[in-house]
Structure formats: C-alpha cells, structure tokens
Amino acid sequence: MQQAIAETADASSRTIGFIIWRTKAILADCESTAVELPSRATLYRLFDKLAAGTHATGSARTRRSINARPSGPFGEVPASAPGELMQIDSTPLDVLVRLDDGIAEKVELTAMVDIATRSITAAVLRPTTKAADASALLARSVTPEAMRPGWSEALRMSRSVLPHRRLLSIDERLEHVAARPVIVPETIVCDHGKVFVSHNFRASCRYLGSNLQPAHKATPTDKGTIEKTLGSVATLFAQFVAGYTGSTTDRRGRRLEDGRLWSLPELQNLLDEWVIACWQTRPHDGLRDPEAPTRAFSPNEKYATLLESCGYIPAPLSGEDYVELLPERWQAINSYGIRIKRRTYDSPELTPLRRQHSGVAAKKGLWEIHHDPYDISRIWVRDRRNRWITVFWKHLHRVGVPFGELAWDRACEQVPSGTEEQIADAAAALLRRAHDGPAEQKDHPARPSRRDRRVAARTRATAADRPIPEPPAEPPHGDEADTDLAEVIPLGLFDPLANPWKRP
Template sequence: MRQAIAEAADASSRTIGFIVWRTKQILTDREGSGTVEFPSRATLYRLFDKLAVGTHATGSARTRRSIALRPTGPFGEVPASAPGELMQIDSTPLDVLVRLDDGIAEKVELTAMVDIATRSITAAVLRPTTKAADASALLARSVTPETMRPGWSEALRMSRSVLPHRRLLTLDERLEHAAARPVIVPETIVCDHGKVFVSNNFRASCRYLGINLQPAHKATPTDKGTIEKTLGSVATLFAQFVAGYTGSTTDRRGRKLEDGPLWSLPELQNLLDEWIIAVWQTRAHDGLRDPDAPKRAFSPNEKYTTLLESCGYVPVPLNGEDYIELLPERWQAINAYGIRIKHRTYDDRELGPLRRQHSGVTEKKGLWEIHHDPYDISRIWVRDRRRQQWITVFWKHLHRVGVPFGEMAWDRACEQVPGGTEEQIADAAAALLKRAHNGPDSESDRSAKRSRRDRRVAARTRATAPEEKHDEPPPLPETTEEDTGDTLAEVIPLGLFDPLEDPWSRR
C-alpha cells in the first residue's frame, strides 16, 4: 500500500478504492494469483488512513506533488546578514483578470524578486507572458530608486519613512524624489530552472552587473521557499482585493468576471507598485524578529535600516548603454544588405565599414553581437568593438507601421502571409494593429471579423508597447541677417509627439 500511495504522487487524484485495488494488484503480481489472502475491506481502509497521513493521496494533486518533493531530512536555511547578499526570483500567474486593449480579459504573470535578509520586494513586473527581457528588467529596477508617481500619497516618500533618507541622499542624488522602497544591489540570486531564468540573456545580464546566479536543485521548491511564500502572500494580501480576482483554482472562480470592471495592465502595475511601498514594506514580518527581543517583529524597511548601519550603501547608476546591455543578444553576420532577423531587414549607413567583415570574436566565428527588444522590433543595436560603442540600426520598413509592436504581432503576421515578402508581412502587421485600434464596430472590420487569437495578439502587443522616446536635436548656431545677407525664411516647428493620437489619421 505504501508503494501504491507513492505511485499516486504524480498521478491524478483518485479515491481510496483505487488505492486498495492497486495494492491488491501489486501483491498479486509479486506473489502470484490465488496465493494471497487479503483482509477485509474495512481493515484495508483503516490501514490506508494510517499510511496516507499527510500525503494528500486522495486530495489536491498540486499539494500532493509539493509534499512529495520535500526533502526527507530537516530543512536548512542559508543565512543572509546583508541586503542583497542572497536574493530569490520567481514567476507565477497572478490570479487577477486585466482588461487589455480591444476588450480582451486575460490573466497576467507576476515576476518578482525578494531580498532574504530584509524580506523586501525589490522589484515586481506584470506581463502577459514573461520573457527573458522582463527578468533582466527586474535587475535594473532593483538597483534603481522607485520614483514617486502622480496620485501617490506624500506619505509614501522615502523622506517620510523610517529609511535614512538624508544620509542616503548624500551618496545617491537619485533618491531625492524616491518612494519608500530600498535600493538593493543583488550579489547572489537563486532561481529555478524556468527557461526565462536559465536563458542566455538573463545569465548575461547577471554577469554584466556582477551578480552570481545560483539555480536551485530541480524539482526542489524548498531551495527558494522565501519567494514561493512571498508570491503566495501577494495573492492573499493584494490580489484578492483587486477587481477581477479569479481565485487560485477553477472551483474558487466566480461567474462572469470578464463582464465586470477590470483594471488595465499599466493601471494594475501601478497599483502593485504602490501596494508594495505602502503595505508590504511597512508590514511587520514574522521572519524578521530581533534575536535580542524575539517578541518584536521588524518590517522590511526597518530591517533594511538596521542592517544598513553595518553594511553601508553603494549606488549603482545605470545609463542608456546599460539598458542595451540587459536586452537579449544574438550573434549574426552583417551582409551587404544589412542584418536580417525573422524576415526583417535592418540597415544603416554606419554599418558600411562592417559589412562582410570579421567581428574579431573568434569564439562566435566572426559574427557580430546584436541586442534586440522583444517588445519593440523597430530597431536593434550592434556592438562595434573597434570603436567601443553601440550602433542603432532601424528596421528598413518601419515607415509602413505607424505604432511600435513586438515579436508576437510579427509572428502572427507571418502566419497570415505564408511565404510572403517582407513588405507584405509588414503590411499585414500594420493591418492587424489598425483593426485592433479601430475596434470591432468600425467600417473596416464589418466585412472581415477578427479571430480571438488576432485580438489577443493585438491586445498583448499594445499592453507591452514601449513608450516612444525622442532624443533632443542639438541646438542650431545663431545666425543673423548680417551673417547671411538674406532675409530669414519663416520657421515652421515640428509638432509634438502625442501618444494618444490616432497614428492612422495622419495624412
């Protein structure tokens, strides 16, 4: 019967009758048919009650698998006495529906990182689907102060909290308008074997920031129990109070949640960031007790302030090139026509001296290092090791699409135009985004109804679209009529970029 109970660990949940039947089958196969005399049914059921204690053999399959993965010996704990000395990262679906563009209601994934010494949530990101770039963004957010946002209470400022704002401000000017969330630089990060965290991009980002990445043992959630518990606390302390809460399982889910009021993805992200600062960082944590006064439990901010007295603080400012370094990388050749990625051609005049040339990296067979943003395919960055700088290269057919979009929309457009040219795929992607922008009741959409997958792709693309940023042009030298000898023509300035403007209404 112990063997039958152990076999049920990874199987679907069944009744006690099946365990008893399987027990008889094991004995029959071992001893032979007709040679085993079984006790009564009531006796077998009583035996099962004793042997199955704490195994959830007939209960929740998820709980049963979690119990089966626990180590047999006593639990250990790696001590952490300084902020950032040991941190854990993980991703999980958030039990909340969000309203994406075009009316799509869908669950999102939460990726968060927690500091073991202070139990501080240093960063948390919501995405429709977590990518390696999102995990790298967590690293950047952890070492960057959280700036106060419009609508937040003044009580959330770092200057109003228990954090030593004045002393830290002398070391880091970025904290002047920061919210009450500690800035922690990771030294070691423990993660599971999810493809996002073991990807080459996340490993390269950790190497760039000097972070030691430590994957946990496979199928051993106890190696990172703190982040597992923290994500569960986010569900009980935050998610269940949000409109559109779905519950942890299908039997806990309400009815017609899609028809009710739902937050958009940016709004929910803003609420989560505010909750972390206002609630989590100021809430007394049972795992942060003072050894000299066990009855007192510290909050994450209080524990950070205490440890800062002995550990100190060193700011790590990031610039634009650091942002490029954290993006996913790939290695390709620079041909005469430029660089081609997934049927997209990128080209620029600065690539002239590099075309059909060896990059100097023999380990990569002379290919060139290229970084790209999966949420914005409008440009890529090529590392020029000769001049020690990055070259920004734009997509050749960027003018065909009026708004930024990512890999998901491009892949969907490739499926709609099998074997099509680059121009045809670009036009298909533009048409997909245009239909999403116009809405289901527009004239252009009445003749051709969109599939649910098209709507999901368009909604996810718009939810993760980056904000457009334009560099200010250098100031022009001042000239006078005496300098030129002619009358100056009327200067017509360019209009300002409006992110809310319909990009297809321009003529």
C-alpha cells in the same frame, strides 16, 4: 498498500477504492499463493493510517508539493546583508486585466525578494514573461522608485524609517523617490525556467556582477522565500483587486470578464504602490532580532538596521546599461544590412562594418546585436570600439505604432510566403483591425479573430511602458521615406555670349 500509495505521487488523484484494487493487484503479482484479505472496512482503516499526510486521494498539486520536501530537517542559507542572497521567480497572477479591444486575460507576475530584509525589490507584470522582463527586474532593483502622480506624500523615502538624508548625501538619485530600498544583488537563486536559465539573463547577471545560482530541479524548497512571497501577494493584494479569479477554477466567480477590470499599466501602478505602502511597512515574522525576539521588524526597518553595518554603494544605470541588459544574438553584417526573422535593418553607420570580421574569434567573426522583443523598430550593434550603433528597421514607416515579436510572428503566419513589405503591411493591418473593433456586419462582415485581438492587445500592453524613446516617424534612409514632392520651377538656358547687364 504502501507501494500503491507511493505510486500515486506523480499520478492523477484517484479514490480509496482504486488504492485497494491496486493493492490486490500487487499481491497477486508478488505472492505465489493466495493471500486472505481482511474485510473492506479494515482495509479502509488501514488506508487512513498509511496515507496520513500524503494526500493520496486529495489534490495532486498538494501531493507533489509534499513529496518534493526534503526528508531531513529544513535549513536555510543565512543572509546578513542586503543583496547578499536574493531569489527570483514568476507565477500567474490570479487577476484578470482588460487589454485593448476588450480582451480580458490573466497576466504573469515576476518578482525578486531580498532574503536579509524580505524586501520586494522589483515586481513586473507581463502577459507572457520573457528573458527581457527578468533582466528588467535587475535594472529596477538597482534603480530608485520615483514618486508618481496620485501617490500619497507619506510614501516618500524622506517620510519613512529609511535614513534618507544620509543616503541622499551618497546618491543624488534618492531626492524625490518612494520608500523602497535600492539593493544590488550579489547572488540570485532561481529555478530552471527557460526565462531564468536563458543566455540573456545569465549575461545580464554577469554584467551587473551578480552570481546566478539555479536551484535543484523540482525542488521549490530551495527558494521557499520567493514562493511564500508570491503567495502572500495573492492573499494580501490580488484578492482585493477587481477581477480576482481565485487560485483554482472551483474558486472562480462567474462572468468576471464582463465586470470592471484594470488595464495592465494601471494594475502595475497599483502593485508598485502596494509594495511601498503595505509590504515594505508590514512587520514580517521572519525578521526578528535575537536581542528582541518578541518584536517583528518590517522590511524597511530591517534594511535601515543592516545599513549601519553593511553600508551603501550607489549603482546608477545609463541608457547604454539598459541596452546591455537586452537579449543578444550574433550575426553577420551583410551588404544589405542585418536580417532578423525576415526583417531587414540598415544604417549608414554600418558601412565600414559590412562583410567584415568582428574580431571575436569565439563567435566566428559575427557581430554582437541586442534587440528588444517588445519593440522591433530598432536594434543595437556593438562596434569595434565597444560603442552601440542604433539601427532602424527599413520598413518602419509602414507601421504607425511600435510592436513586438508577437505581432510579427502572427503576421508571418498570415502571409507565409510574402515579402518583408507584405508582412509589415499585414502586421499594421492586424493592429489597425484590432484597434478599430468590430464594425457593422453589413459593411465589414469579416471580424478579426480572437487570437488577432489578443496579440494586438498584448502588444500594446507591453509597448506602453518601454523606457526607450519612440523612434522617428520615418526611417533614416531618405530614399525610402514617404515625402511630398515640392513644386518644380524650370530654369532658362544659360547663354554665355549674352550681355549679363542687359535687361530681358
């Protein structure tokens, strides 16, 4: 029976009757002679004793979590300074948001927590988490949180327990910011999700001087602090938000999609305000001083205490630093420019680099290119002098609003053998149909599919808060811009023998 219970570790949940049947099957395979089994009631009592604490017939999720725990005593890596050890993870947030065109969907929460102070240094909501979002967390962690319209004055850093005056003398960025610590990560612990083990996130960590430490596979206890923190966000914040779905389907209410739901930017603003107003000022049981074990400190209080011994070094980020954190790829610069997923990017500044060797032998002479998956309007190319060249999409003038890879891939599916111009027109038509909404049946019988509306809604949700300014309305190539022709005024023929002083 112990063997039968152990077999349920990764299997689906079954009843006690199945465990007893499996026990009999194991006995029949192992014993050469028949074994007399006790009564059914005795087998049930034996199961209750052997399966205690295993959840053999309970939740499969709980059973896997229990089996993943280490057999020995629990331990933890000590952290005595802010940023010395941080953990990052992503999980679905149990809240429905209202995207464009009325689409109601759950979003993913990606957050990073500091072990020494238990501070949530950054939290980002996205329809689907990408490597660029994980890199954005690093940028937000080292950037002060500015005060926003509608926030209470009590949330200012100058009104908190943080040593604002002393920090302001070191970092001028802290003059009008909210009470959230600015922490530069030294070591980041993550799981093996493709977002965190991607080349882009590793490159972003190297650029900021942070060490990336992947946890053991299928071992959530290696990053238990962020796991518990994300669970606390669900119990302390998510369940109070309109559109809360519950952690499982049996806890979900009815007709939540028809209720009043927040948009993604609004929910992000609420989450940021909650982190500053509630989480950073809430006493944490894991923040106790050995000299005062009866008192639990808040993350801001612990940060202010550790700041006395660790100090503070500002790490301001510029626009070029943001480009450094974007996903990279290596490609050649051809005579027509750079082509990425059937899109062509070109600029006059690429002329001296066309068909040239970049000088990077490890990449076979290819050029380093950074791109934003949420905005395909431009890319950035690093030249030989380590400067960034902004290169725009040639057919940007065909689409009135910026969009990302999700909308482009959907347009490619609709026009599988089309040209670049046709795909651009299809992407623009997709966004326009989803924005206009369903029309009257007699005028437009073909209504956009739910997938088209979902793609458009996710695109606008992620394009609304991009930190890079919007591109110009037309591309830098004058020969391709749509311009109105001026009135043509004909000139007379020049007669070199005519008297110039003679009136006509």
